[in-house]
Amino acid sequence: MKRFSFILLFLLFSSTIRSQKNDSKTVDTLSVKAEFDKTPIQPRSPSAQHLDDFRNDRAYNYERTVPPPQNPLARFWDWLMRKLSEFFRSNSYQNFWQYVFLAAVGALVVWLLYKAEFLGGLFGRKAEEDLLAYNRLTENIHELDFNSLIEEAIEGHNYRLAVRLYYLKTLKQLTDKQLIHWQPTKTNRVYVDELGSSLLRTEFEQLTSQFEYVWYGEFRVTETEFELLKNQFQFFLGKV
Numbered sequence: 001m002k003r004f005s006f007i008l009l010f011l012l013f014s015s016t017i018r019s020q021k022n023d024s025k026t027v028d029t030l031s032v033k034a035e036f037d038k039t040p041i042q043p044r045s046p047s048a049q050h051l052d053d054f055r056n057d058r059a060y061n062y063e064r065t066v067p068p069p070q071n072p073l074a075r076f077w078d079w080l081m082r083k084l085s086e087f088f089r090s091n092s093y094q095n096f097w098q099y100v101f102l103a104a105v106g107a108l109v110v111w112l113l114y115k116a117e118f119l120g121g122l123f124g125r126k127a128e129e130d131l132l133a134y135n136r137l138t139e140n141i142h143e144l145d146f147n148s149l150i151e152e153a154i155e156g157h158n159y160r161l162a163v164r165l166y167y168l169k170t171l172k173q174l175t176d177k178q179l180i181h182w183q184p185t186k187t188n189r190v191y192v193d194e195l196g197s198s199l200l201r202t203e204f205e206q207l208t209s210q211f212e213y214v215w216y217g218e219f220r221v222t223e224t225e226f227e228l229l230k231n232q233f234q235f236f237l238g239k240v
Contacts, residue, residue: 141172141182159226160214166233167211170204173240188212203236 054060087093146169153162175182180194188208195201210229214221
């Protein structure tokens with residue numbers, strides 16, 4: 001125990017002496033004066049050509065009166081943007097035209113939603129032809145009374161639906177003659193291909209194109225136009 005105490009006292013005494021020596025060697029850095037850099041300065045100025053390039057660059061021109069660009073299309077676009085900027089800052093726009101602009105944007109949005117049939121129920125688009133089309137034409141074509149359905153569509157002036165019924169009647173007759181194999185999942189072009197090299201293929205392909213244009217293109221058929229299509233369907237059905 002005495003030996004351990006002696007060693008501990010010796011270490012403490014040695015560390016005290018060492019710290020005193022280090023303190024005596026410490027230099028006050030605040031009292032040391034730094035020497036000034038006496039290297040000569042050589043000022044450099046950009047050339048006149050570089051200054052002109054920067055002055056003529058539109059990217060570095062922060063004034064409102066920016067010189068017009070050289071390209072004709074860019075010049076027209078710059079003129080249009082300036083006119084629109086002036087118009088949007090005018091009192092007439094702030095007091096009247098901004099409301100017209102907002103109304104036009106709102107009408108465009110409603111029209112796009114309407115065309116996408118998102119607002120069909122809200123605007124009452126479920127007309128007679130839509131109800132008849134989607135409630136009956138999803139059934140098996142062999143279970144439909146096409147003659148009565150076509151007469152009903154014509155009496156209601158639903159000529160677009162009547163064209164669809166004539167096309168489905170054509171599919172049924174081709175199926176009955178075993179010229180095509182009808183299935184609800186098939187596309188119209190598949191039926192065209194199933195006719196192969198038959199003499200009926202060209203006429204049926206024309207009728208298919210007309211039907212797709214009328215039905216899927218939502219083309220509004222007039223009575224005169226329907227009579228022409230009706231005669232073509234009846235002429236084709238007479239050949240099958």
